[in-house]
Amino acid sequence: MIRHGQVIGVRPEKLEAYRQYHAAVWPEILQMIQECNIRNYSIYYKDVNGIPLLFAYFEYVGDDFEADMARMAADAKTQEWWDIMMPMQQPIETKAEGEWWAEMEEVFHLD
């Protein structure tokens, strides 16, 4: 199992819509996430010094993360979901090239 921590901005005028969509995520999206071997997936929101941020934590239990992410990205319903989510999000300036959500560095873990 590999843990992931990620961060992205959310447009303040879209925060309430983002909350509402995530309180009732489409069943096909939840199913695809699980089929792609993601477990224990949480997203948090916090206004950090005026920057509205989302933090994701999840556990990947498969054996080929890139292949599973490619499978998710190829799913039509997921694309439809992302077409609504992505305009609500604002990737951080300090993300790596090619990222949308920026991966964070794990500095501590205790089971």
Add this chain to the structure above:
Amino acid sequence: MIRHGQVIGVRPEKLEAYRQYHAAVWPEILQMIQECNIRNYSIYYKDVNGIPLLFAYFEYVGDDFEADMARMAADAKTQEWWDIMMPMQQPIETKAEGEWWAEMEEVFHLD
């Protein structure tokens, strides 16, 4: 079980020391964390648009979070650890009153 997501700043000149301390946390600290019913505890680092931030995720499995946190805060070795950690940290301006690490709002969870 109750999940917690938290955020705090880290002083950039202290980041490397913070990493090193957390790569070799004192055994008494790890034991106290577990005795206080915290599980699956991760801390992540990311420079977010020039703001160096730490994000914590953990799962509380006890039945009195405030009492367990008070117990931890009363532990001499934990106080010694915090005396080293706290000057490396910089609470965010938008934290709630009385917080050190700022609690975040869970907007999504999938087991």
